[in-house]
Amino acid sequence: MIDLIKFLKEKGYKVTPQRIAVYDILKNTKEHPSVDMLYSKLQPVYPTMSLATVYKSLEVFKELGLVQELNVGEDKFRYDANVNQHPHITCINCGKVEDVYDEMLFDLADQVQKKTGYQLTNQQLYFFGYCPSCKLNH
């Protein structure tokens, strides 16, 4: 949270309760919410919070490098306050998105860079399947 305030001030953005609230949710969840999920979570706390404000806050956070935008194959984005590049896994039954930790993935970028001749800037690794609890009901 200290980071958010510092970053906002450094760039001349104002520190507002709304921005803090949005970032706070992102920082304290592992469920990679979309804009509508964020909005729903904020409603109880900030009944007057507007969708536009959520969008505008996220825009600022992206610019500050405080969140990353994920495209998990839905027609909307999800957001993650963990800006480290890391793979995600989505349950195709219940829709949840989780992180994947695997050392094997660390060397991947280098390897791909050598093979392709591209200068990599980014990667998005998504796995899809049934999560442990959903796979029981199949």
Add this chain to the structure above:
Amino acid sequence: MIDLIKFLKEKGYKVTPQRIAVYDILKNTKEHPSVDMLYSKLQPVYPTMSLATVYKSLEVFKELGLVQELNVGEDKFRYDANVNQHPHITCINCGKVEDVYDEMLFDLADQVQKKTGYQLTNQQLYFFGYCPSCKLNH
């Protein structure tokens, strides 16, 4: 091409010039076209081809397992007649999408499955960066 006709007939779909034309383009390109790209390519050959027909053809192909739908982070899909699961790399300058061949990626799914407990059905691995020719102009 023989596959397409066989598959269509097996499932009771009619063999039409439009379906053949759409599939033909997908089969003979490596650029992973989107619907609008397909439509543009078809225009010179089939001036009366409709966008709706492109969409409907792709729907059938997906059902037959003849194409895969890619989400490379745009707000539309791209299509690939190579239905093997394989990683893609996108140039963030010129927008082209290419395949990545790397043996390292083959074990990945198993590894992730073990780590996460998920039953994997699918994966989408996307790398982003500047392609060899675009990176010169930076």
Add this chain to the structure above:
DNA sequence: CGTGTTATGATAAAAATTTGTCATAATCGA
């Protein structure tokens, strides 16, 4: 070749997220 069924094409319409507008409110530095 004829008939029943499915596909096509043109256009309208949906669908849903994201952006714009602008009056009002809040922030921040002096």
Add this chain to the structure above:
DNA sequence: TCGATTATGACAAATTTTTATCATAACACG
């Protein structure tokens, strides 16, 4: 605390891909 500037909120509007409609055309089977 004051004043200048920026942000918020409510809603309109844009954007754009994708689906639905339906009369006409084409296919496939006997």
